[in-house]
């Protein structure tokens with residue numbers, strides 16, 4: 040795969056590399072020895088995939104890295120990605136008992152240390168069970184799809200994974216900035232699932248109910264891990280000149296040179312609209328690209344959906360924040376962006392979400408001069424869901440406790456079912472596991488059809 | 491400020507921290523530098539018969555990432571020519587009249603050999619002689635070191651040969667590689683020793699390298715047992731020290747004891763003093779961190795003594811000894827129970843698992859709502875808020891035997907306290923009980939009858 044044009048100088052690529060260095064062997068040993076090996080540990084409970092954290096850490100402390108990696112990957116096939124992208128402060132590390140009066144164990148970095156050991160040495164952790172004669176189609180190769188595929192393959196089912204894009208991995212490959220996770224890591228996970236015998240077919244898109252029917256006729260079950268859609272429109276004049284935050288992030292990962300030339304070229308003064316984690320990522324890419332970056336958000340710091348640690352990371356990267364400001368139009372002169380027209384806001388009474396409703400301050404319009412405007416105001420709901428004829432809940436695919444959709448042999452998981460709460464990779468991984476368990480139970484209960 | 495000066499069997503020093511006879515005291519230049527750092531004395535690396543040392547010599551023990559929790563050595567005595575050592579000893583003593591300079595020696599078990607070396611040592615102006623009956627490797631095969639220390643008769647005879655020819659104080663350094671430390675100690679006293687020191691190193695095989703499968707230290711692919719020292723040996727040294735200090739013969743003799751074995755901080759030093767040492771020696775800690783550690787030894791000990799109101803070392807020495815007893819002298823009526831401070835508890839549940847798996851199953855878990863619960867979690871839960879709903883361990887006091895395992899595993903200082911509670915049982919020692927009711931030691935029936943009478947319930 041050609042990831043960067045030869046025209047891009049090395050340092051340019053380097054700017055988007057993983058921000059946290061790996062732990063050295065000594066650091067990992069000292070850190071692992073700090074873990075108390077709690078019984079019935081809260082970190083294990085707090086991890087959505089319930090990795091047996093005290094055990095994997097203990098194995099690091101005893102020098103059993105292969106065993107450690109196995110403990111992680113058994114509970115979470117995407118342990119290498121999660122080690123880098125999980126909001127650990129909100130999950131495992133947030134629950135570590137040592138956080139009560141001092142520093143929690145750096146669980147994420149230890150997890151990365153152990154999983155890197157596995158991948159760097161090409162250790163084959165799992166062997167598939169004998170074939171069951173059953174087959175499952177998985178649509179979407181994001182964390183949910185890979186997790187489901189891996190669990191099913193381990194159980195001996197024949198799995199085909201369909202992905203519409205060129206590379207597998209979903210948002211781990213295309214959406215999570217390289218500062219947090221390099222593309223190699225998610226591609227290795229795609230490879231790992233292939234090593235389990237999963238057939239990965241990229242460039243294949245499921246587009247309608249017809250397609251789903253075809254899959255149902257060829258496979259015993261279907262798992263949908265479709266993720267979400269594109270960044271929604273802002274609905275302001277000059278919209279055409281606004282860049283898509285997800286595309287910018289994607290380019291920074293797989294083709295950094297595209298941020299220099301062509302339609303995605305970034306200028307020197309970037310304004311990012313939105314205040315979620317994606318907006319922060321886009322602004323960070325802008326900073327690493329060498330531009331000034333400013334984020335505008337219509338409410339205040341308190342209502343921001345980005346995690347506190349993400350906000351702090353952005354401040355550390357030198358991103359500026361302008362709160363209580365709503366964009367109302369993009370100023371374009373001769374095809375070039377010259378500024379973002381905004382209006383000041385003030386906080387009113389609470390709205391349905393419980394957050395104070397921002398209201399425009401009359402006559403407060405002003406222009407933030409800039410040469411690039413990036414929108415990162417979330418992702419659209421999965422558009423395909425409606426066309427598939429499945430029951431929806433609030434625009435997302437409706438599933439029961441076993442992650443089955445309204446259609447008996449069709450299951451779904453990941454962002455496309457995340458009606459409540461903020462979506463994350465580790466939750467998608469857990470969905471993949473739960474769905475695989477339900478599918479396996481259903482397949483085991485029904486006899487194999489004679490061919 | 492507390493007075494740390496020492497008069498140990500006539501050997502004077504400004505403080506009780508002396509370097510033990512070992513690599514840190516191998517040469518005049520080294521001891522000169524050590525004294526500049528403030529050490530109160532030094533026991534010269536053992537001199538005596540000609541030897542050759544081999545390479546390599548040390549194996550290290552790492553525990554939980556902490557290096558050199560113990561060292562093991564296959565080193566012999568000084569391999570520098572005797573004349574060189576003697577000349578340097580004299581030089582050092584001349585330059586440092588106020589510090590204790592003691593010469594450790596080891597020769598063949600022969601009165602002439604001892605007489606000769608004692609004369610040479612006296613000529614250096616050194617303050618005392620330490621007889622090395624300890625080295626467990628190399629020398630013992632030649633009939634010296636531990637070969638003497640392990641046989642009381644030899645110990646007495648050799649000591650006598652020395653004490654009868656010298657006017658210097660003679661310290662006998664005991665080997666811990668015996669089953670009963672009192673026997674060689676008595677022998678040393680019978681031989682006229684003016685003081686004792688302990689412990690020398692303990693026989694050990696340090697480890698096997700899992701990559702190469704070689705025993706460490708590997709001397710060209712071969713290995714042998716070596717002497718074990720460092721922080722890991724401290725409890726053994728404290729035991730032997732207290733055994734000597736509680737022995738009537740040793741007490742009556744009034745000989746002082748120089749304690750060593752695992753002293754790494756002033757706190758360890760204070761423990762040795764409290765259990766009866768009048769001076770201290772240090773080897774491994776100096777080998778690990780260099781001579782500079784003595785600064786905190788002196789400073790820390792003196793601050794602690796000031797805080798406690800101890801003016802001199804004599805106020806400290808032996809102060810904790812009256813507590814030492816034998817099992818038969820302990821009060822069977824005493825009862826302690828573990829009590830957890832819920833405000834300090836961080837809910838690691840290590841006490842719970844320890845008590846449940848390996849003690850007396852008397853810690854329960856209670857949810858924040860006060861309901862008794864079992865360990866476990868819901869697979870659909872996640873996020874740091876799970877920590878809020880976490881159960882808290884509570885000791886079921888009536889069932890607690892007071893074994894103190896939980897208090898030992900709890901990672902939070904002062905979180906689990908062993909509290910003494912009225913037991914309702916008669917206060918009686920095993921010795922008293924068995925003297926009045928010999929049957930309880932012979933028959934379970936008699937024992938049960940006594941238990942019932944005394945109200946002792948065993949779960």
Ligand SMILES: Cc1cc2nc3c(=O)[nH]c(=O)nc-3n(C[C@H](O)[C@H](O)[C@H](O)COP(=O)(O)OP(=O)(O)OC[C@H]3O[C@@H](n4cnc5c(N)ncnc54)[C@H](O)[C@@H]3O)c2cc1C
Nearest residue numbers: 124179181182183203209210244245266453454463464467
């Ligand atoms: C910018 C950004 C940053 C993020 N940062 C983090 C973070 O730091 N930490 C974290 O935990 N989470 C983060 N997330 C969220 C996380 O990436 C998602 O929750 C996670 O990837 C969801 O996994 P998924 O498998 O459900 O969907 P996706 O990762 O979106 O994967 C869906 C896959 O399905 C494919 N697909 C979709 N429709 C079809 C079709 N019809 N036919 C074939 N293939 C199809 C897509 O091409 C894609 O590969 C971030 C998200 C974004 C957008």
Ligand SMILES: Cc1cc2nc3c(=O)[nH]c(=O)nc-3n(C[C@H](O)[C@H](O)[C@H](O)COP(=O)(O)O)c2cc1C
Nearest residue numbers: 510511512536563689690719720751752772773774
């Ligand atoms: C490398 C090494 C060499 C030693 N050599 C001698 C020696 O020559 N004579 C001696 O009496 N003791 C020798 N010892 C024992 C020490 O003097 C001391 O008794 C022992 O190390 C315990 O003290 P520590 O725990 O502070 O090290 C040696 C110890 C070590 C570690």
Ligand code: SF4
Nearest residue numbers: 086121125130131147
């Ligand atoms: S997967 Fe994520 S939440 Fe779970 S232990 Fe690893 S880093 Fe923590």
Ligand code: SF4
Nearest residue numbers: 074075077082135136
């Ligand atoms: S909560 Fe912290 S200390 Fe306890 S097991 Fe987990 S990582 Fe270790």
Ligand code: SF4
Nearest residue numbers: 835836838839841900
């Ligand atoms: S060991 Fe200590 S801190 Fe841990 S749960 Fe028990 S009392 Fe609490």
